[in-house]
Amino acid sequence: MSSGYFADIKPIRYEGPESDNPLAFRWYDKDRIVLGKRMEDHLRFAVCYWHSFVWTGLDPFGGETFLRPWFTGGNPMELAVRKAEAAFDFLSRLGVPYYCFHDRDVAPEGATPRESLSNFRHMVEHLAAHQQRTGVKLLWGTANLFSHRRYMAGAATNPDPEVFAMAATQVKAAIDATLQLGGENYVLWGGREGYETLLNTDLRQELDQLGRFLNLVVDYKHRIGFTGTILLEPKPREPTKHQYDFDVATVYGFLKRYGLEKEVKVNIEANHATLSGHSFEHEIALAQALGIFGSLDMNRGDPQLGWDTDQFPNNLPETAIALYSVLQGGGFTTGGLNFDAKVRRQSIDPTDLFHGHVGAMDLCARALLVAARMIEDDRLAKAVRERYAGWRTSFGRDALEGRLSLEALSERVLSRNEDVTPVSGRQEALENLVNRYI
Amino acid sequence: MSSGYFADIKPIRYEGPESDNPLAFRWYDKDRIVLGKRMEDHLRFAVCYWHSFVWTGLDPFGGETFLRPWFTGGNPMELAVRKAEAAFDFLSRLGVPYYCFHDRDVAPEGATPRESLSNFRHMVEHLAAHQQRTGVKLLWGTANLFSHRRYMAGAATNPDPEVFAMAATQVKAAIDATLQLGGENYVLWGGREGYETLLNTDLRQELDQLGRFLNLVVDYKHRIGFTGTILLEPKPREPTKHQYDFDVATVYGFLKRYGLEKEVKVNIEANHATLSGHSFEHEIALAQALGIFGSLDMNRGDPQLGWDTDQFPNNLPETAIALYSVLQGGGFTTGGLNFDAKVRRQSIDPTDLFHGHVGAMDLCARALLVAARMIEDDRLAKAVRERYAGWRTSFGRDALEGRLSLEALSERVLSRNEDVTPVSGRQEALENLVNRYI
Amino acid sequence: MSSGYFADIKPIRYEGPESDNPLAFRWYDKDRIVLGKRMEDHLRFAVCYWHSFVWTGLDPFGGETFLRPWFTGGNPMELAVRKAEAAFDFLSRLGVPYYCFHDRDVAPEGATPRESLSNFRHMVEHLAAHQQRTGVKLLWGTANLFSHRRYMAGAATNPDPEVFAMAATQVKAAIDATLQLGGENYVLWGGREGYETLLNTDLRQELDQLGRFLNLVVDYKHRIGFTGTILLEPKPREPTKHQYDFDVATVYGFLKRYGLEKEVKVNIEANHATLSGHSFEHEIALAQALGIFGSLDMNRGDPQLGWDTDQFPNNLPETAIALYSVLQGGGFTTGGLNFDAKVRRQSIDPTDLFHGHVGAMDLCARALLVAARMIEDDRLAKAVRERYAGWRTSFGRDALEGRLSLEALSERVLSRNEDVTPVSGRQEALENLVNRYI
Amino acid sequence: MSSGYFADIKPIRYEGPESDNPLAFRWYDKDRIVLGKRMEDHLRFAVCYWHSFVWTGLDPFGGETFLRPWFTGGNPMELAVRKAEAAFDFLSRLGVPYYCFHDRDVAPEGATPRESLSNFRHMVEHLAAHQQRTGVKLLWGTANLFSHRRYMAGAATNPDPEVFAMAATQVKAAIDATLQLGGENYVLWGGREGYETLLNTDLRQELDQLGRFLNLVVDYKHRIGFTGTILLEPKPREPTKHQYDFDVATVYGFLKRYGLEKEVKVNIEANHATLSGHSFEHEIALAQALGIFGSLDMNRGDPQLGWDTDQFPNNLPETAIALYSVLQGGGFTTGGLNFDAKVRRQSIDPTDLFHGHVGAMDLCARALLVAARMIEDDRLAKAVRERYAGWRTSFGRDALEGRLSLEALSERVLSRNEDVTPVSGRQEALENLVNRYI
Ligand SMILES: [Co+2]
Ligand SMILES: [Co+2]
Ligand SMILES: [Co+2]
Ligand SMILES: [Co+2]
Ligand SMILES: [Co+2]
Numbered sequence A, B, C, D: 001m002s003s004g005y006f007a008d009i010k011p012i013r014y015e016g017p018e019s020d021n022p023l024a025f026r027w028y029d030k031d032r033i034v035l036g037k038r039m040e041d042h043l044r045f046a047v048c049y050w051h052s053f054v055w056t057g058l059d060p061f062g063g064e065t066f067l068r069p070w071f072t073g074g075n076p077m078e079l080a081v082r083k084a085e086a087a088f089d090f091l092s093r094l095g096v097p098y099y100c101f102h103d104r105d106v107a108p109e110g111a112t113p114r115e116s117l118s119n120f121r122h123m124v125e126h127l128a129a130h131q132q133r134t135g136v137k138l139l140w141g142t143a144n145l146f147s148h149r150r151y152m153a154g155a156a157t158n159p160d161p162e163v164f165a166m167a168a169t170q171v172k173a174a175i176d177a178t179l180q181l182g183g184e185n186y187v188l189w190g191g192r193e194g195y196e197t198l199l200n201t202d203l204r205q206e207l208d209q210l211g212r213f214l215n216l217v218v219d220y221k222h223r224i225g226f227t228g229t230i231l232l233e234p235k236p237r238e239p240t241k242h243q244y245d246f247d248v249a250t251v252y253g254f255l256k257r258y259g260l261e262k263e264v265k266v267n268i269e270a271n272h273a274t275l276s277g278h279s280f281e282h283e284i285a286l287a288q289a290l291g292i293f294g295s296l297d298m299n300r301g302d303p304q305l306g307w308d309t310d311q312f313p314n315n316l317p318e319t320a321i322a323l324y325s326v327l328q329g330g331g332f333t334t335g336g337l338n339f340d341a342k343v344r345r346q347s348i349d350p351t352d353l354f355h356g357h358v359g360a361m362d363l364c365a366r367a368l369l370v371a372a373r374m375i376e377d378d379r380l381a382k383a384v385r386e387r388y389a390g391w392r393t394s395f396g397r398d399a400l401e402g403r404l405s406l407e408a409l410s411e412r413v414l415s416r417n418e419d420v421t422p423v424s425g426r427q428e429a430l431e432n433l434v435n436r437y438i
């Protein structure tokens, strides 16, 4: 049942730092214990179905480059079956524990809603069998509510409530499938949940629609006994001019507004973080501070490009800092590290798909080791604790907890009548300290 | 008591569109009735003290250019008195109804907290007298918690609670002054309330500090009977790497988190909006949708520059769209149009200060007339209402108000078993319609 | 021979500013004389074939939205014929004097190079007949060297010289067709002439390839007697990480390096200007200063988006400033105003194509009237002349023309031994002056 | 003669990777031979005078934070003397071979041009003595033509030719001093050589002025026998809206236009590269391809900030790639690695200045070792050579060298009549290969 397409690739193994084999892991030793846990259990890697098995290499200025054998030469359902075989062949050879998919990645849109649903359910059976056979698990499922023209003006936020109902139909089926396949999370990325121009948009109405939709999803999840986490994936814009799930802070406010901050968490993508004007670690740290940290899409952008390039991570210190943030917050529960990444459209060989994933997994594993050293050494965290020591004095606690009014604080200052002495923020020393762990 | 510096400038008058006088208003006819209200009452213009009377022309690469007579030639308090005279001379000649200030703009920092407070209180008496004499009113007061080195690591969010207390001291005095001077709002802009590096920052701790501080401010306001509005001014970054009041959506989430969403509104600056990746009208419309719209800083940025240039507005269609958004939300209550704008550092003549403000006020007045035509004509708003008509059917209302579960929506779609028909978003037609009002 | 698709649209007429007809011109009165020339001859409007007749509405996150009747229901050549009929029907109804096309827009790629050429030549005959019939002329032709996967790593700059030869084949045929159809310019936009990563790129080699290619084009043009202008279209990036024709300044250096600065000019696109970090008027003014100004693509971007949105222009003051720059440089010779613009993918009605173009043409016409007033009034230009008056003194001329050495200048300063007195740059006054012409 | 300010800091020594001393080098072992050359001779580190000894910590939103002892407590010349002592004390303790300065960094502006010159000459004697005493050398000198208000509208590009003469006076003296002090390069960074608005600017005139100025500098250099390199430092904007030396490509075109491409090279700053929309390695590689590579300013920006933060480098893979580019081009001749970097304004302790420089030097040294492995291993370069192998066949050479016309190339393709076969660009594999050297 293995696909010929990847037949030349031997299963990827851990061979250690000295290995000269470009298709071996040098750092990702899945059973190695780090901070008391297996590497695999820390990292919880997932491969995404869409970029690796569905995307043709098309960009806004050019067409297909990849010519995968499952793109042509059969009817849509036959091709979907062939694609699933190739996908699980890839996942097995790579040795990755998880995958993720949208409904439309795995099964073609049908001529009617019922046919679409039937196609999807049929393919979910195939996926179940592949999971069973290979041991690969589902990190999260999701529904594609942005590619079809019916969603061009939004799914949940469409001006037409019939489109809202279409979206509900897809999401219901996708949650059902996620439950059936043992998925550990369910993700919503609202690619069209935003606007192109305010001139034709009722912002408040659309926010209320989105709030309602998400409440319906949460209600449904509980009703059917899905115990995974519901995740929103923030992104500031693209394809829209403005997307309502702009960044972690925006999502938090949205969840609070619609009473969902205890029900829904975020799936943070590195590339979306930087497109929204934040560092990846900022978004992670903020989500943790706000109690809505869920999962990560590890794919990075290009610092000079203004669109979502979804590249595999390749910078060790940046990745280490991101994972240090994750570890500081206690690591993942149901979440994991998904590669919502695509090989460049010039990387047209089957082997390129392996290079992309092997390099990224290996980089993350190495970054985990760096981050673990930061945690164990504790010097970084200690510097922060000491900087805020004043807030743990009785005066600090009184001030923070509201036992001192504005007048009381003012009186304190005026009666002491002297200025405070600033202390160094020590940024360079701390940046140097980070480099000691690299 | 009028300053010699502006003595060559005659009071600015409305002379009508045909006037060839560059220091006359061609559109700002303050008593003209627009949509049932005087222009002056719609626009509620304010001049800021800091950029026009305090800034020396200094930028990160060069020093003073302006050589205002109140910059040198006396002790700090004498200069402050002279500056206030010049400022009110300017405000009177310009014919603007409001001004805004920070505590440190009007009075110098003293050697001790008490001396600083005493300096400030003394100057507030001067301001009161000038207001009385000229009829110019205070739109809002605020405290400068970012220029002094004690605040280099934050004011309310400083790692040292003694700095928090210093900030409380300044803010208390500034609110007292605002109340005394009849100010209609009190603004907080947290120029250092953010971080330079996460490596030395406890994000959650700092957010809690800021939440506490703002709660103290709100409590104090009520206690002393200040009935003006408390406003936060969002800005994404600069001087910090990341500021906690990033944009309107972030501020909303923050207010919800700390129970302040009914107490505090936003002062939206055009330049800060665009630096955060949003259009100005987006921030206005979002604040209205979320119920936290307060006031505006009308100064724009440069679309190619990545820092806060604080330029006077000069683009008619952009300004008209912004004011259309304001009018759609019902206009200002306590807020107004502040020019947090500075003349370019090469604009070193006294007359340049007038050119900047006269041009900006006139542009806003003309934009108000455009926006009023949009409101009266109603074609733009009607296009939006019609686009969402489906949500006012019984099905639409049931869906929006939660009377249809995810399953019920799915059943509806599967039983109808047909796709929806997308309709045109008509963006180009609506953009053309806007240009009919220009 | 007119296409049913646009049959509901009456030919667009000039009806004057008071017209309430959204599909009439209110400002574009083609025979109106402005600065001694017909409006049509000033503006030389062109519609592009690709966005209006070829693009399906696809974006990186979604598929076709437009469902044009010439997209399906025939073999590729039948569809190409049908598309050409629709296109010229549109052009005629719009009343636009020019169009532009890529080879692959008008004729499908064949199974072999010869078949591609034959398809193209066949369709060129159709175009010739349509031009003859309708009077619509060709502003410029070009070849698409970026969509086919053979060009994924570049055309002229491909690591494989056989691809260079393929590109040469297409360009030769496209220049031949441009000559045959009376085209007034030939454009090269190097969508893949750049790199994705320096790791696999020989920058110097690729620049030399591009220099060679452009020299071959220029040689060929002269050999066949094509008297139109060869134009490069700068764009900084997208689809590439870095494109060699980054902006006007970069193109100028490239032309100088390969001896082409007298042979080749630039086609400046507003959206590409802003993506490269410049204002549109900067790129126009710089091209004029360097003697390489050729033609314009009038489509704008969105100031908050980091990719090429190719929107119709809709901001009057911005467009007026751009046209003022054009007029200051003497206007177009062979160039014109092409709309390399696409209606938004939600604008799915045939009428939307008209709204986009009618609004844009009308805006440009109105902006031309504004720019003409600036020229006639001369106050803007006079302010600049006066600012540099010192350079027309004998000292200024000596300094500029090199008759004073560094030592001589230094001696002059030291012997006078006094500082200079800076004068105001008057930016606000000049910005206000601009608004007098709006 | 050593300054008390740094007295607590022991001279920085190489202690090896295992050292736990934050003020020791772990990688920078200056006499270690790498690729046949001493580390110190490869890296040629320089410290800049302005950020480390002149800058007060001021930013656009706040004042001095550093309180260096040489900022107050004496007349300007006394303070200049004290500052020079502190600077050379720092340089000696750090063990850096070079420094760089602007004229106004080392000596105060006087009341007249002659007094300014006299101050400067006096301080140059001090510098000479310090160099003699400590062995620290001058990498480059330069003149500050941007801070004084006389230059607010440009120096060489000022609308007033008297300002041009003032600039010439400063530059002459600064070149004289550079020669006297054995400086190996002379740099021009045109902080005000650009414009704030095109409305008051004659672009062509200003470019001609700048071309003339640079020619005068080159003439003077030859006349006095200065054999160092003249360097321009590109920067796209800030403080201006647009600076004429936007990026390397722009500078190249400028040099070609004014006949200077053999006389002048570039000093590329990492932060300026990224602000202009390029990667640092792009600017290095391009300068090498164009034959104008000179020297580097190693300070980085923040990828989320739109202004020049001038931070010390701290990312190992990024720095390694930059140095790999340098080594590929043959390394430095007269250039070096200057840290035009400033400690953050919160880093107020003397020790922070050491942390910044020690960490940066150590990072660069470690990156040099990485880059040397890339060079020695040759796999990266080999992949590039092989990718372009077709251009070294006889067909490839004929095509590149112009022996095949457009027609000949077209005939070749049409007679073969088959498509080319694209090959993978292998980006992910190459990115992984880079990580093997880290
Ligand atoms: Co993404
Ligand atoms: Co993602
Ligand atoms: Co601002
Ligand atoms: Co403001
Ligand atoms: Co474009």
Ligand SMILES: [Co+2]
Residues within 6 Å of the ligand: C233, C269, C297, C340
């Ligand atoms: Co274009």
Ligand SMILES: [Co+2]
Residues within 6 Å of the ligand: D269, D271, D272, D308, D309, D310, D340
């Ligand atoms: Co810099």
Ligand SMILES: [Co+2]
Residues within 6 Å of the ligand: D233, D269, D297, D340
């Ligand atoms: Co520099």
